[in-house]
Every structure is written in structure tokens, then in C-alpha cells.
Amino acid sequence: MSSVPITRAVLIGKDLENDYEISRILQNVFNLQVSKLNLLDETSNGKTETSDELVAILNSEDVVYVLSNFEGPDFRTLHEKSRHHYRLISTHAIRTLCLEPNPTFPVLKVKRPIYCFFMTNLNFALDVKPYQTKRVVDLIHYMNGCVRKKFTHPLTLISDDCVGNLTRTAVSLNSRVLTTQFIEKCWERRDDINFMADMDTYMVEYALKCFGGLVIYFHGFVEDDMTEFREKTLENGGVVTTRIEEATHVVVGQDVNISRADFLDVHPDSKIVTAQWFWKSIHLEFCNHEELFDPFPSPDPSKSRLNCSRGRRSHTSPGSETVPKRGRKSKSSRGNLELSNASSYGLSEESLEFVIPVEIPKKHDRRYQVCMEMLATEQNYVDDLQLLITLFKEPLERLITQQSSSPTEPPASPAPFLNKMILSKQQINSIFGKIQPMLNIHQVILNSLDTFMKTWNASYDDIALGYVWAIHGPELSKVYPPYVNDYDNARETLDECLANIPKFLTFVKSAESDPKCRKRTVKDLLIKPVQRLPSVCLLLEEIKKRTDKNHKDYGLLSTAIAGIENVLQKTNNSRKEIECYDNIFSICNQIEGYPPALISANRTFHKTVELGILSGDGFFGNYGGRSMTIFLFNDFVAFTKTRSSGNNPNLTQSFYASTRGTLSRQVSFLQPKYKEKKKFKLVSMHRISDFRVVRFEFANEIIIVKVRNEESEYLFIGQPAGETTFNDLLEFFKLLCNLSVQFCGKELRMEELTEDVVKQLKNSANEDFAVIDRAICAAKHGSGSLRRRSTLRRAVSNVSLGISNGLQRFASRAHLSFINESSL
Incomplete structure (x- = not known):
């Protein structure tokens, strides 16, 4: 019947009786005869009967039936x-066809009713209930x-399992x-002509x-881990249950001592992973x-025999062994056998034939044990560095190589995401780029230590572990x-990538859950190099204590310790320089x-x-009643304007109530805290040698500073102000005085304004005496308050007037120019 051409369209249902648009489209665009028909006519007694007209139409093979929806009684009939x-x-499909450049009626x-064309050219297979x-x-x-x-x-497979x-x-x-939800969601938008744009989404x-x-049921995890497990399970389509008998999968922790007998309530088809x-x-x-x-791997008898054989042979290889009760357990039991008095009488003659004889160390002393610990810790350290390379760095780099080799070709891997780059090459190098050089050196050190320890009995007098570290000191530095x-x-970089790249987070979690990591995170492994050399230095010191002064290794141990300490000192100094910069x-x-030319690695910041x-x-006269932030470097001082809102909490209300201390609009409470993104604005810069004298007065917590430039003094x-205390100010200017002597060879005088000092200033007719005297007098005659230094502020208008009168001879001076780098 589908091969018979369609010549007639029948509009079905009362809702299409007045749809003249569809009629015109069918007649004018597709050249079809159009008729309208109600499939079911209601009778007076409530029953339905099929009309004669319908029978005639239903018997025609060149007819297409047009419906407004596929859910009513007409469609079901x-x-x-x-x-x-x-x-x-459907009418929706007909309207959609009209949007094409050359519309043709579909076959x-x-x-096989067609309501819309969302899935044209899509082929599916089903795996549903x-x-x-x-x-x-x-x-x-x-x-x-x-x-x-x-x-x-x-x-494309449709499946929920x-x-x-x-x-x-x-x-x-x-x-x-x-x-199946994809099919349902597409069907919900069946009347949306623009839905095809969202199909990929x-x-x-x-x-x-x-x-x-x-x-999923989780067994043996703390609550902090469970929070993340629940979140990730829901994000990935699963459900977390608290009843183990309902679980399809049981996830167990690595550090949980369990056996299959602990999971008798689990459904037989459930998986334990x-x-x-x-x-x-x-x-x-x-x-x-x-x-x-599988947390309960089935033992392989052949592998067990092989491991047993390897275990016997490993008795002569101390490279994977550690001293009992110190650090991690070793990979073999050599030390335990050698350090014990276990007898071979418990073994049969047949068993003894397979045992390689082990010679008891001639020098079975504390030095031997510490040397074994040095070997074991070095083995563990090399293993940790190797994990960073094999579990993290190399897999990430392979993804970059795979993507760059075939950027346009479809991935050959079963899972397309395996070929997707997770981190850029720059990010990988930033996190793991400096691991390989250290690993190369320590692998050589490990081999040397292992060689020495294997010949401990035969060459005890020639064992020189200090030589191994001494010769590699320059490379370590x-x-x-x-x-x-x-x-x-x-x-x-690691934290940023973990927070912003979900695929990297799951990659790291997957690698960290590998048994080789032994519950350690990538952050734990990355800090190992920072901790390694100090521990090596301590072990070398311990070996030196246990070594006879006449032994050839004694002097080499001293050289090795000095070399390691030199590397540590160089590392610390370099780090301090970088942190300072x-x-x-x-x-x-x-x-x-701030002038960019003054940003230098040789410049240090102090306070x-x-x-x-x-x-x-x-x-400074323009900043009365306002705060400034002063930065002290090793060769100059920067005065900056602090951008803040409201009044200074350390300046009393009486100051602002005074005539000279009225708040300006720039520091009103309506002003935003920062005008711009930067917190400070540079006002002036001065060399340390420009400072002449610093005076301070404890009672009122005031400080008076004289500075000189190329033209004059002020x-x-x-x-x-702010969180700065008066003691902080004193420490700041004391440090300034010390730097003046250290870098300028000039003594900067700092004196307290005691009564004797004030009298000396008066008798000597010092030009600063008038200003200092007015300030102190204003403080003494002001009414008291909870804080003595606020008494000066009560009369600060008089102080300001006095200072202004006393400094009128400087009124014509311009602002000091910024210092040049060449002048520092």
C-alpha cells in the first residue's frame, strides 16, 4: 500500500474543521485533494456509529490521514x-515540511505514523525492559x-542498564x-519546530x-568520604543505598579488614569491588x-609457588628490606631472618635443599641496621617518584600525544574520552616537570647503596655509604x-586544575585509589622531595655516630653531610629570594x-x-586627618594613600569635630571602600638617606619625622592608624635607622621627646622646637580621655594651626619628585 501514490488528504477530527491553513498547504504546496471527516459521530443515546462516508474513505489506498495529535480517540481508532x-x-509534520526550500511530501x-522529523536518519537498537x-x-x-x-x-543503543x-x-x-529518558524528552518537545538545534545537547x-x-552500597568509609561518594554517584546516574541487600554493587575501602564471610547478606548477583x-x-x-x-582475588597456586621461590632468593638481596620497627615494612623478609636466631633444624632435609644459605653479617651492629634503613627509605622514595611518573605524568602526556597525532581523525580507542587531552603540556610540566631529573639521580644512588649492602659481609671495611652521597652532591644541588x-x-596549579577540570579530578582519584599508592594522595607524593634531603642528612648523622673514626667511611660521611647541608642551604636561600621577590x-x-623599573630581585621588603x-x-599637609600606608624596602620608603571608607577608628571624634579636621567628601561614609582595584596609590618615594631625624613621644603616642630632599627639609x-600599634611604629623606624647604617653608612638619629630633650631643643633654638612644643602643649592642656593620645587630637585644630604657622617658611615647596632607580 505504501507504493500507491497519495492523491488525497483527509483531515480527521473536529479540531481541524476550521484549520484552513493546513488545507491550503495540502492543496497549494503538495497538490492533494482535501476533505474533512469526523471518525465518530455521537448519537443521542451516547453510542458511536461509523458513517457511510467514512467506510468509503477507509477503503481507499491513496489517502493520507492528517491528525493534530497522536493521543486522542481518533488516532487510536x-x-x-x-x-x-x-x-x-500530523499537522506539525506538514508545517515543518513547508520550511524546506523545495518541500516534497514524504513517502x-x-x-508508521509520522508526527515530526526529529530522528530522521537516526538508527537505534534497544536494550530495555x-x-x-x-x-x-x-x-x-x-x-x-x-x-x-x-x-x-x-x-545508537537505547538502554538504562x-x-x-x-x-x-x-x-x-x-x-x-x-x-529511554532521551526518547521521552524528545517526544515532550514534539511541537517545537526549533528543537533540532538542541538535539546534540x-x-x-x-x-x-x-x-x-x-x-551502590559503600562499606568502610568515613562520613567525609561518603559526602563525595554520594554526590558523584548521583551525578553519574546511580543511587546510594544504606541497605546492603538492595545493592547491585558494594564498594569497600582499602584499609578495611574484611572477608567474603562479611557479605553473606549481599544478593548473589551483586558485585563487590x-x-x-x-x-x-x-x-x-x-x-x-x-x-x-575484586577485593578478594582468587589465589593462583602457580604464582604462589613462584612468589615463595622469589622470597627464598630475596634473602640475599637487602635492597627491598627495612629494619623492623622503623619506617615502612620492607619488600622482603631478609632483615627479619638475619636479625633473628631462627634455626634451620625445624626444616626437613628436602626443604633445606631449596634454601640458599645466608651468611650472618660479620658486623651485626647498629650501623648495619641504620644502613639498611637508609637503603629501604631510598627504595621507598624512588618508588614514590616512580609513581608520580607512571601513574600521573606519563598517562597525561600520552593523551596529548594521541590528540596531536590525529587531531581530526575519529578516535580508535573503544572510549572516545581516552583520547581527549585532560591537561595542557604547560600544566603537566608545572606540576610534574621537575620529578624526572630527581628520579634519575636517586635511581643511581639506590643502585650504589644496594651494591654496597649486598657485599656487606665480604667487604665490610670498604663499605662507604658516605661516598655515594658525597659524589652525587653537585647533581643534587x-x-x-x-x-x-x-x-x-x-x-x-594542581589545586586549580582539581577545582576547575572535573576530568582531571576523576583521573587523580582513580590513580590515588590504585593499591600502589597505599592510600596516599598526589599531594602526599609531591611533598616527598621537599622532605627527603633533611631525612637523608639525619640518617647520615646516625650512621656517622655508629662508624668507627678509623673506618674509611667516617670522613666520607662528614663530606656527604656537608654536601647535603650545602644543598639544603642553597635551596633555602634560593627559596627565600624567590619568596622575597x-x-x-x-x-x-x-x-x-609604582614605577615598574623599581621592581627588582635585589630589592627586599621589610615592613x-x-x-x-x-x-x-x-x-603631608594635604592628608591631615587621613591615613597613609608606608612601605619600607631595603633602600627606600614608599608613602601611599590608603583607600578606605569612613573615619579612621584611631582618630577621635573631637578631631573630626574641629574646624581643621572636618571630613572631606573623599572620605565620607558614602564613598566606596576602594575607588579602583588597587588598594594604595603612590604619593611619594624617598631614599633612606633622605631621613634626618625621628622623634617620638610616649605619653600621646605621636611620632615626628624630618625628611630632606634635594631642595629642602620638611x-x-x-x-x-588601623591595626598598627605605637610599638609597631617604633619598630618600623628603628628598622629604618638600622638600614640607614647598613646600606648608607649614615647614622639616623631616633630620640624620645623627654622633658630633658625638649629643654635642649629649646636652649639650642632648634628650628623644630616651636612645632613640637605646640603639639605637646596642646596635648597637656586638653581634657583627658580613656586613651592619652586622644587628648592631643581634642585640640588638633590648634596643633594644626601651630604647625602650619611654624612651617610657613616651607609653604612654597612643591611635591617631591619620585626617585630614580639609578639614584638608589
Whole structure:
């Protein structure tokens, strides 16, 4: 019947009786005869009867039936209840066809209604429950899709079960797997003509996730871990249960002592897996094979015999052994056998034939034990560095290589995400780039230590562990300072990537859950190089204590210790320089107007204080009643304007109530805290040699500073502001005095304004006496308060007037120019 050309369209239902637009489209665009018909006419007694007109139409084969929806009684009558085969289409599909440049009426199949064209050219296979099959097939057909009976690549599989056989096959063939919810969501938007633009988004959103259809029970995890497990399980389509009998999968912790007998309540079909299965599945984006992560692996008799044989032979190899009760357990039991008095009489003659004789060390002393500990810790350290390379760095680099080798070709891997780059090459180098040089050196050191320890009995007098470390000292000094100095940047990059790149987070979690990591995180492994050399130095000191002074290794141990300490000192000095430079750069970046030429690695920052300006000469006169932040470097001082809102908490209300201390609009409470992004604005810069004298007065907590530039001198009076205390101010200017002597060879005088000092200033007719005397007198005659220094502020208007009168001879001075780098 589908081969018969369509010449007539019948509009079905009362809702299409007045739809003249559809009639015109069918007649004018597709050249079809149009008629309208109600399938069921209601009778007066409530029963329905089929009309004669309907019978005639139903017997025609060149007719297409047009309906407004596929859910009413008209649709069910034609599609489900009738024995005849009809061709059906919706009004939405007809309107969609009109949007094409050259619209043609589609070839309709019988019993294959078309409501929309969302799934045109899409082919599906199903792996759903029997009661879902009919509805899923019907909806795909309504949207012009095709369903195959058997799954073959590259069909799209519809499934809600991530562990089904077809699902695993589809994943292995790199086929897309979508959930039944995808079909339902597409059908919900069946009337949206613009939906095709969102089809790709829907395919990603409703793809089958790695835990789709799973019910997971977690055993042996703390609550902090459970929070993350619950979140990740829900994100990946699974459900967390607290009842183990309901679980399809039981995830157990690595440090939990369990056996199969502990899981008798688990359903026979449930899978018991390690945490690595959980993170590996999330990272690979499909449910990994559970048998690869069995917490109860079946023993292999052949492997057991092989391991037993290896264990006997390892008695002569101390490289993987550690001293009992010190550090981690070794990889063999050599030390335990040698250090014990175990007898061979308990073994039969047949057994003794397979035992390689072990010679008891001639020098079975404390030195031997510490040397064995040195070997064991070095082995563990090399293993840790190797883990950083093999579990983290190399897999990430392979993804970059795979993507760069075939950027446009489809991935050959069963899972497309395996070829997707997770981190850039720059990010990988920032985190792991400096590991390999250290690993290369320590592998050589490990081999040398192992060789010495294997010949301990035969060459005791020639054993020189100090020589091993002494000869590699220059190489260690080349690789450790760069790593330690860049460690903070590596951690910062790592934390940033973990927070912002979900795929990297799951990659790291999957690697950390590997038994080789022994519950240590990548952060734990990255800090190992920072801790290694100090521990080596301590072990060398311990070996030296146990070594006879006449032994050839004694002097070499001293050389090795000095070399390691030199590496540590070089590393610390280099780190301090970098931290100092970073500190200076951070501070200068906060100061608007700071000359970039003055940012130098040779410049050091010492201290900063916040100073409330009471009054002053020159540009300080413009900042009366406001605070300034002063930065002290090793060769100059920077005065900056502090951007803050409101009044200074350390300046009393009486100050602001005074005539000279009225708040300006710039410091009103309505002003934002920072005008710009930078916290400070540079006002002036002065060499340390420009400072002439610093005077302070304890009673009122005031400080008076005289500064000189190339033209003249000026002074200012201030008090601590913000979180700065008066003691902080004193320490700041004491440090300034010390730097003046150290770098300028000039003594900067700092004196307390006691009564005797004030009298001397008066008798000597010092030019600063008038200003100082007015300030102190104003403080003494002011009314008291809880804080003595506030008494000066009560009369600060008089002080300001006095200072201004006393400094009128400086009124014509311009602001000091910024200093040049060449002048420092």
C-alpha cells in the first residue's frame, strides 16, 4: 500500500474543521485533494456509529490521514484498533515540511505514523525492559526514526542498564548509548519546530552514565568520604543505598579488614569491588569490569609457588628490606631472618635443599641496621617518584600525544574520552616537570647503596655509604632547588586544575585509589622531595655516630653531610629570594603608580605600617586627618594613600569635630571602600638617606619625622592608624635607622621627646622646637580621655594651626619628585 501514490488528504477530527491553513498547504504546496471527516459521530443515546462516508474513505489506498495529535480517540481508532493499514501524519509534520526550500511530501509507510522529523536518519537498537519496548519503538517511529532488531555498530543503543551485555558491547565499539529518558524528552518537545538545534545537547545530557541503573552500597568509609561518594554517584546516574541487600554493587575501602564471610547478606548477583572501580568508572565514563577490582582475588597456586621461590632468593638481596620497627615494612623478609636466631633444624632435609644459605653479617651492629634503613627509605622514595611518573605524568602526556597525532581523525580507542587531552603540556610540566631529573639521580644512588649492602659481609671495611652521597652532591644541588622553589606554584596549579577540570579530578582519584599508592594522595607524593634531603642528612648523622673514626667511611660521611647541608642551604636561600621577590611583586602590584623599573630581585621588603597624619609640611599637609600606608624596602620608603571608607577608628571624634579636621567628601561614609582595584596609590618615594631625624613621644603616642630632599627639609606628625600599634611604629623606624647604617653608612638619629630633650631643643633654638612644643602643649592642656593620645587630637585644630604657622617658611615647596632607580 505504501507504493500507491497519495492523491488525497483527509483531515480527521473536529479540531481541524476550521484549520484552513493546513488545507491550503495540502492543496497549494503538495497538490492533494482535501476533505474533512469526523471518525465518530455521537448519537443521542451516547453510542458511536461509523458513517457511510467514512467506510468509503477507509477503503481507499491513496489517502493520507492528517491528525493534530497522536493521543486522542481518533488516532487510536485508526492506528491501534483498526485492522486496516493506514498512512498517518500530523499537522506539525506538514508545517515543518513547508520550511524546506523545495518541500516534497514524504513517502509514508503503513502503520508508521509520522508526527515530526526529529530522528530522521537516526538508527537505534534497544536494550530495555519488555514492558518499555512498545512505547520506545512507537515514539521513535513517530519521530521518523528507525529501530533495528539486533545491535551492530554504529547503531545508537537505547538502554538504562550500564552493566548489560549490549551496553558493554556498545561501549567497546565506541557506539553512543542513550537512556529511554532521551526518547521521552524528545517526544515532550514534539511541537517545537526549533528543537533540532538542541538535539546534540539532549544527546549529551541524557546519555547513559557510568552508574546508570546501579544501586551502590559503600562499606568502610568515613562520613567525609561518603559526602563525595554520594554526590558523584548521583551525578553519574546511580543511587546510594544504606541497605546492603538492595545493592547491585558494594564498594569497600582499602584499609578495611574484611572477608567474603562479611557479605553473606549481599544478593548473589551483586558485585563487590574496590574504590578504584568507582573512580575508574567515573574517569572512563563507563562502568568498568568489576572482576578487575575484586577485593578478594582468587589465589593462583602457580604464582604462589613462584612468589615463595622469589622470597627464598630475596634473602640475599637487602635492597627491598627495612629494619623492623622503623619506617615502612620492607619488600622482603631478609632483615627479619638475619636479625633473628631462627634455626634451620625445624626444616626437613628436602626443604633445606631449596634454601640458599645466608651468611650472618660479620658486623651485626647498629650501623648495619641504620644502613639498611637508609637503603629501604631510598627504595621507598624512588618508588614514590616512580609513581608520580607512571601513574600521573606519563598517562597525561600520552593523551596529548594521541590528540596531536590525529587531531581530526575519529578516535580508535573503544572510549572516545581516552583520547581527549585532560591537561595542557604547560600544566603537566608545572606540576610534574621537575620529578624526572630527581628520579634519575636517586635511581643511581639506590643502585650504589644496594651494591654496597649486598657485599656487606665480604667487604665490610670498604663499605662507604658516605661516598655515594658525597659524589652525587653537585647533581643534587642542581635538581632540588628548582623543585623546592617551584613547589608552591606546582601545588597551586594542581589545586586549580582539581577545582576547575572535573576530568582531571576523576583521573587523580582513580590513580590515588590504585593499591600502589597505599592510600596516599598526589599531594602526599609531591611533598616527598621537599622532605627527603633533611631525612637523608639525619640518617647520615646516625650512621656517622655508629662508624668507627678509623673506618674509611667516617670522613666520607662528614663530606656527604656537608654536601647535603650545602644543598639544603642553597635551596633555602634560593627559596627565600624567590619568596622575597614574589612578596615585593605582590606589594607593588597593589600600589597604583609604582614605577615598574623599581621592581627588582635585589630589592627586599621589610615592613609596612599605617600612619594617621595629624599634620605636616608639603604634601603631608594635604592628608591631615587621613591615613597613609608606608612601605619600607631595603633602600627606600614608599608613602601611599590608603583607600578606605569612613573615619579612621584611631582618630577621635573631637578631631573630626574641629574646624581643621572636618571630613572631606573623599572620605565620607558614602564613598566606596576602594575607588579602583588597587588598594594604595603612590604619593611619594624617598631614599633612606633622605631621613634626618625621628622623634617620638610616649605619653600621646605621636611620632615626628624630618625628611630632606634635594631642595629642602620638611616634617610631619602622625599617630598609629588601623591595626598598627605605637610599638609597631617604633619598630618600623628603628628598622629604618638600622638600614640607614647598613646600606648608607649614615647614622639616623631616633630620640624620645623627654622633658630633658625638649629643654635642649629649646636652649639650642632648634628650628623644630616651636612645632613640637605646640603639639605637646596642646596635648597637656586638653581634657583627658580613656586613651592619652586622644587628648592631643581634642585640640588638633590648634596643633594644626601651630604647625602650619611654624612651617610657613616651607609653604612654597612643591611635591617631591619620585626617585630614580639609578639614584638608589
